[in-house]
Amino acid sequence: MKPPDRPPVIAIRGLAKTYATGFRALKGIDLDIRSGEIFALLGPNGAGKTTLIGTVCGLVRPSAGTVSVDGHDIATDYRAARALIGLVPQELTTDAFETVWATVSFSRGLFGKRKDPAHVEKVLRSLSLWDKKDSKIMTLSGGMKRRVLIAKALAHEPRILFLDEPTAGVDVALRKDMWAVVRQLRDSGVTIILTTHYIEEAEEMADRIGIIDHGELVLVEDKATLMRKLGKKQLLVRLNEPLETVPEGLSGYRLALSDEGRALVYTYDTREERTGITRLLGDLSEAGIRFHDLDTVQSSLEDIFVDLVGQRA
């Protein structure tokens, strides 16, 4: 794994949260977020994603542990820490009677930044909200409200952006637009932490992926490494003549029959130097087994996720 060239922009150490109900939502989280990356936090409902984000942003009081943002402790140096962060919450919580322009300008002021209509305009344009700038928020659709929340979070030019399920309930076209916005932000140097239930979103966007379950960080990995490491590949050999059983001579391979004996499935590990494919194909023809097609299937992040979380359940 390539070592981070800069100190982490967020360092989370031993973070735990027990709610007043006695429920342990976070159980000692250790996590470093690297400067400039897109980090996707995956996990089933109730895993603790929102709690983790809320703690870093100052909405949830940690029961134990520390968080520092660019070296600023979120408790003792909260002003400096929070000034760097923009937060887009999971719920669509907006004012109703304010205009888009007013609410975004409010956010900028709240974070102590001087008025800058040019910046607000840039943000609204990038989110295709410019023609809605004088509309009251309650007249907007859900997807537009979501973008208003993003605009509010970007109003003070944060260096770190938390997106808690930014594309929940957003149609496919708009989701693609949002991905573009997120990439653009990352290119401008903003570190992005997002949660999502759409695994293809993480697969598409993230540099690194963390999986959280029952308040514990089960895994943190570079996306590519993760997919390679856990990504088993399957080779499907389509047979001319269906087989009843795997022939004796081939028992040395991890082989299975599928498709009513019309295909042999060979599972191999892409990490290994030798996958054994050449040898297998040679042995097949030696055994007189004739085939007319080959397919390979790579397990997706979704399979990995379901595997991991399923094992623990």
Add this chain to the structure above:
Amino acid sequence: MITNFRAVRAIYVFEMARAGRTLLQSIVSPVLSTSLYFIVFGAAIGQRINEIDGVPYGAFIVPGLIMLLLLTQSVANASFGIYFPRFTGTIYEVLSAPVSYGEIVLGYVGAAATKSIVLGLIVLATAALFVPLHIAHPVWMLTFLVLTAVTFSLLGFIIGIWADGFEKLQLVPLLVITPLTFLGGTFYSIGVLPPPWQTVALINPVVYLISGFRWSFFETADVHVGVSLGMTLAFLAACLAVIAWMFRTGYRLKT
């Protein structure tokens, strides 16, 4: 510590804009109801009531009525101002911003107090249309006006954080503030009560506010003006202490 002045201004302007949208409701209705009091109690019934402490009854009730308005409006404005973002969830933004508790309070409470001070002055001007008014100590009058508005806006802020439903938000002003004000000498001098009740009345903090405020108009008071001032400041300090505790523990704001 107050250093993020832009945040204070943002909250203040936001809150004042909210009032601006409901201008008619926030000014007309209090002015109307207070005018009705003047007509009924001042002009109609007041004709049959002797002067109190040498002040015509119609004029005597003016400070009390302004206090009544100031108290109810401050509590209503401030409690709603902080309760509503909690209710809708938009409070997340304030809580995640680089603002101190003092800045949050200054923004919300400052706006609520401003609104009730403006209303108080409008009603005072309205009153001057009905009864001849002379203000003996204008500076003290303003001091009590501002102190009361701030103190009860702080109380409203506390109620707005404590309330977990709209009922509570409305019940407290109805069940606590209004009775305290009516029993606090809005319409009479404490001196006209039977002696045991005079003593009971003195545990009502509103008595001190009205007495001090009335003194600034007519130089007549139920208690010494210094005591009034002291009690007001003590109440203000108590509210600040409660708010400080609420923020320190994250009471009903953070989980």
